[in-house]
């Protein structure tokens with residue numbers, strides 16, 4: 001088996017190209033002047049600059065979390081990074097009619113056409129390139145339904161009251177080291193507002209692309225679903241192959257009011273570094289949703305195949321009575337990738353329910369940790385949680401770890417946890433090969449079967465993509 | 480079609496096959512019998528290319544090609560089908576999806592176009608009848624939670640769909656009740672054609688009441704110690720394997 005496992009690591013990352021485009025970048029380093037520069041480049045109001053500066057001053061007093069996550073890496077030198085980089089284009093960004101052809105070509109190559117004739121049917125896309133939004137498709141059509149879908153920068157300009165009301169209401173600027181850093185320097189991101197009673201007429205999606213070298217990406221996404229509203233949102237991400245590690249520290253906040261529902265799906269395919277662990281993205285992300293209202297629902301689905309290191313715990317605060325939180329996750333590590341990912345379900349309201357399904361796949365020398373907290377507070381009578389946490393190992397040099405934390409403070413609550421670890425067997429692979437499948441297709445089939453409960457949560461168009469992506473990530477894992 | 484000469488194989492340090500000679504022609508059914516541990520499954524697995532076994536000597540020609548030089552999936556695409564003694568479970572993948580993927584891989588390798596799921600369903604319907612199954616089985620995950628008998632029947636269904644040129648059935652009869660045995664046997668008989676061949680590996684002669692073999696071989700400690708016509712199976716049944724081992728021992 002082990003000999004056959006070796007080959008997996010030599011996967012080709014097909015999104016590793018660099019777009020040659022001149023950039024308008026901030027100087028290296030981080031201080032209050034840089035923050036002022038970012039804020040002024042974006043033409044922000046004073047309250048937002050103050051919010052950033054306060055976050056920055058808080059961040060200076062924090063220490064990077066190095067001990068509890070099950071990951072190891074050389075510390076980031078925060079003064080050796082650039083905190084702002086925008087493609088320098090002749091025309092202003094934001095309108096798709098006038099986008100630089102080089103940018104259009106980049107997204108075309110990534111499989112995300114932005115030109116009107118070729119738009120993905122039924123999916124509106126906000127395309128973020130380094131620190132700025134290149135443009136958003138189907139904006140007018142969404143506006144007819146009352147849905148606001150635009151870049152964060154535009155939201156600050158056009159809908160300042162909404163931004164001010166909800167920004168930091170789920171993930172405060174002081175939440176943790178990376179969230180504080182993000183609050184200080186965040187550049188762009190997506191903003192979604194679905195008003196009362198509106199079911200968003202199409203899937204919304206943001207495509208994040210890191211291009212510039214030595215640049216961190218710090219986007220911020222805020223999604224608000226008012227009473228009875230619903231929306232399904234998907235994010236995708238890629239970056240060029242580079243020898244240096246690059247930092248991506250995003251924050252996502254979701255707010256669901258009474259009877260609202262938000263479905264947030266991620267297909268994360270940042271560059272993972274080479275097989276020896278050189279280069280790749282540090283993906284240190286804070287994602288949290290708040291079921292503010294009764295009967296509201298927030299569902300996270302993530303397929304994490306990229307990044308050198310992933311550190312993220314998409315969580316739900318179940319505040320409204322009868323609210324529902326879900327977390328469906330597939331995390332794949334290969335080569336020298338490390339992932340420490342999971343969720344937190346915080347039950348505050350009565351009859352709140354949460355479901356966690358985590359599928360970890362480890363290959364090569366990858367290390368995969370599931371870390372999850374289920375917390376039931378005293379007032380959360382009859383709260384229920386079900387957690388299922390499965391690990392699959394491919395080969396002998398990888399690792400799978402599970403760290404479940406359960407804290408129940410109400411005796412009427414019920415919390416169920418199931419876990420399993422399996423090894424992809426030579427016999428399984430041989431069985432499929434004996435039926436005519438080659439090794440890669442065989443592994444891909446076994447792994448897809450293992451992840452089925454998660455994939456079925458993804459929107460149709462993306463489930464197919466995710467399955468393919470999984471195949472690519474594990475390419476060569478067994479030869 | 481298949482010509483095995485002096486085949487030796489081992490797993491780890493243990494030599495299991497110690498010089499096998501066997502020739503199978505198109506249109507024939509061969510039975511390979513022998514006591515537990517004699518190497519029957521090993522022979523079947525080696526012919527299918529299982530990586531746990533190392534071939535240490537001899538050669539195998541399949542339709543004039545060096546079979547041992549082919550990857551397992553290439554062997555499958557060239558028409559070799561192994562009904563496993565212990566079929567493997569693939570959770571989360573439906574029987575229908577799996578079987579269509581296999582069917583299409585084999586078609587592709589032969590330069591045919593893939594079939595879509597509608598056309599495949601038509602084909603499947605006919606094959607399901609052969610194993611007396613309804614369509615429900617196709618939406619269950621491959622062998623997951625199947626009973627022993629269902630797993631064996633599923634192997635025959637796969638064989639019926641893939642229409643191999645050389646089928647090797649490893650103890651497909653063991654653990655089956657009479658009804659299931661009849662279904663398996665009629666499946667094999669229905670697929671019998673002048674241009675294909677079957678090797679039935681079995682411990683008991685029971686199945687051979689339903690499928691009449693052209694040749695019977697007895698394997699003992701990694702060698703074929705006796706070959707004969709269909710009567711040999713009955714003789715073995717009546718006298719037991721000890722008889723044979725004594726006889727072989729006396730002769731050598």
Ligand SMILES: Nc1ncnc2c1ncn2[C@@H]1O[C@H](COP(=O)(O)OP(=O)(O)O)[C@@H](O)[C@H]1O
Nearest residue numbers: 490493495514515516517518519520521522531
């Ligand atoms: N993968 C393996 N590793 C080690 N020993 C094996 C392996 N496969 C079979 N053997 C051994 O080889 C001998 C023959 O096994 P097998 O071919 O399964 O016999 P049969 O099918 O005739 O009962 C047995 O002693 C068995 O334990």
Ligand SMILES: [Mg+2]
Nearest residue numbers: 519520564650
């Ligand atoms: Mg056997």
